[in-house]
Amino acid sequence: MFPSCYSKPKNGSQFKMSYTKVIFGVLVIYVLHTCWAIYGFVHTKPCDSARGDQCVASYLTTKPRLQLSFYSTMDPNDEGGHKLLFKVDKFEIHTKFERKVSVSLAELTHKNGSVHAVVYVHKSGVSPWKDSKHVRLVTRLTSQMTPPPPAGTRAATEAAHKGREAQKLVSYWKSHISLNMMTEDFTFNNAAVPSDLHRYMKIVEDGKKDKKKIYLPLLLIDEMQSRIKDFTEINITTKAVPLTMSYDTITLRKFRIWIHIQAVIYSLKHFGFSEKNIDEIKAMFVESGVHVLVLSVLVPAFHLSFEVFAFKNDVSFWQGKKSLAGISKRSVIWRCLSTSVIFLYLLGEKTSWLILIPMGAAALTELWKVSKIFALQPKDERDEITQATEEYDAKAMKFLSYLMYPLCISGAMYSFLYLKNKSSLYSWLLNSVVSGVYAFGFLSMVPQLFINYKLKSVGQLPMSVLLYKGLNTFMSDVFSGIITTPGPHQLACFRDDVVFLIYLYQRRIYPLNKCRSREHGASHRKKPKSKAHED
Numbered sequence: 001m002f003p004s005c006y007s008k009p010k011n012g013s014q015f016k017m018s019y020t021k022v023i024f025g026v027l028v029i030y031v032l033h034t035c036w037a038i039y040g041f042v043h044t045k046p047c048d049s050a051r052g053d054q055c056v057a058s059y060l061t062t063k064p065r066l067q068l069s070f071y072s073t074m075d076p077n078d079e080g081g082h083k084l085l086f087k088v089d090k091f092e093i094h095t096k097f098e099r100k101v102s103v104s105l106a107e108l109t110h111k112n113g114s115v116h117a118v119v120y121v122h123k124s125g126v127s128p129w130k131d132s133k134h135v136r137l138v139t140r141l142t143s144q145m146t147p148p149p150p151a152g153t154r155a156a157t158e159a160a161h162k163g164r165e166a167q168k169l170v171s172y173w174k175s176h177i178s179l180n181m182m183t184e185d186f187t188f189n190n191a192a193v194p195s196d197l198h199r200y201m202k203i204v205e206d207g208k209k210d211k212k213k214i215y216l217p218l219l220l221i222d223e224m225q226s227r228i229k230d231f232t233e234i235n236i237t238t239k240a241v242p243l244t245m246s247y248d249t250i251t252l253r254k255f256r257i258w259i260h261i262q263a264v265i266y267s268l269k270h271f272g273f274s275e276k277n278i279d280e281i282k283a284m285f286v287e288s289g290v291h292v293l294v295l296s297v298l299v300p301a302f303h304l305s306f307e308v309f310a311f312k313n314d315v316s317f318w319q320g321k322k323s324l325a326g327i328s329k330r331s332v333i334w335r336c337l338s339t340s341v342i343f344l345y346l347l348g349e350k351t352s353w354l355i356l357i358p359m360g361a362a363a364l365t366e367l368w369k370v371s372k373i374f375a376l377q378p379k380d381e382r383d384e385i386t387q388a389t390e391e392y393d394a395k396a397m398k399f400l401s402y403l404m405y406p407l408c409i410s411g412a413m414y415s416f417l418y419l420k421n422k423s424s425l426y427s428w429l430l431n432s433v434v435s436g437v438y439a440f441g442f443l444s445m446v447p448q449l450f451i452n453y454k455l456k457s458v459g460q461l462p463m464s465v466l467l468y469k470g471l472n473t474f475m476s477d478v479f480s481g482i483i484t485t486p487g488p489h490q491l492a493c494f495r496d497d498v499v500f501l502i503y504l505y506q507r508r509i510y511p512l513n514k515c516r517s518r519e520h521g522a523s524h525r526k527k528p529k530s531k532a533h534e535d
Helices: 011-042 107-111 155-165 252-271 275-288 291-319 329-348 353-375 384-417 425-455 463-483 488-509
Strands: 055-058 066-073 083-088 097-104 116-123 135-140 142-145 170-174 176-182 203-205 213-215 218-221 231-233 240-250
Touching: 011 252, 011 291, 066 097, 083 097, 116 176, 116 218, 135 218, 176 252, 218 252, 240 252, 252 275, 291 353, 291 463, 329 353, 329 384, 329 425, 384 425, 425 488, 463 488
Parallel strands: 055 213, 176 240
Antiparallel strands: 066 083, 066 116, 097 240, 116 135, 142 170, 170 231, 176 218, 203 213
């Protein structure tokens, strides 16, 4: 006969296990579907005329003599207002090049007018408007946006002037354009042309007796190469601006992937992403390659799943909690304050909703856990383990305060001395608190580690929650280190990884034993073994 602590799990835990498997199954289906969609971009099925398919060949297979013409205009639909900037008479489609020109700005441009670039690829020696097989592409050269903060400006000063600068829009000139052409000799099935290519593809008849259909060259303005550093501020005194146009070939595979990435990046503006955030994402894809695309699909999927698993298990753990034995209530309270401060700070900074919503949910969860702590405060006699937990918790926080208070005070004084606008005390106070939380928030878990050490047990903690949160932060930090420069929020998560590793070490040296009373949060007297057990 086995002891009662090794009894079979109840039906409720079996149901929870099935619920977790359902979520994990949905995650696997999503990842497989995404991988299949990416494979569809990477591999485009060619046309097979032997099977009776109606094929569409490339116009470039006839090796026509082409010309590249580059115009600037205020109205792309007004052919009479086009101004020729340069042309390439003998356009070698397989040879990349770069051209630099100077563009004069009309007075209307400085009055919120827009300048566009119109690119034509057409027969050499013929006007593009007289060539029925010309290809036309339009892109905007001017834009209006809020100027980025000057380099070296402190966060406090930015917060103080945010209200005044938020309404100020500045005109900018895009000084670099990257033009790509798909030059592969690829034959499409006319009935199965990929839907993402419809807006870029123009199908015409070749004019011969057989009336075969051909598609004209596929052109793409590579917006991924358009970065903030290429934008030049213009005003009413600006008479002329430089413009660089670079040309290169592109494969069909990259062409399809690139147009989807550009569409996703453009949609990020509707989710609250700033121009700086979008510029960093562009740098991620341009400098890192397509493998980052795969990571950017898989990592958020696992990140979201781990967040859901951790949240579900955390709520279940605290709902069933009957005692504070082995739990550092000071760590929980400090964690609640830190999460709330970070959420309020991000809310004031108008951060993306993709970050605000999970952080807001985390703050509400921490507030609920604090309410549970006060509800579980023992009113009568406390058992031995609970008393020991309270003593160790107070002792650890006492010694920790000797380190944290001087660091926080010195950091606040340092930021105050270098504060340019002394009148913005609220901004200074807010940034000092946030900086303190980001810098030393990870120390709030030290009391819990000290309690584990003194009790020689980690069984009072929710292992599944810590495991999901640890994997989540570790994965986020590694991914952030690959594609971006870690900011304060990423560094704060990285400190949590250190705590998680220490906890794993404690779990190794203090193996879980459910028969020990301290791991159940209660103290039980040892009963003498019955004769049946001895047998």
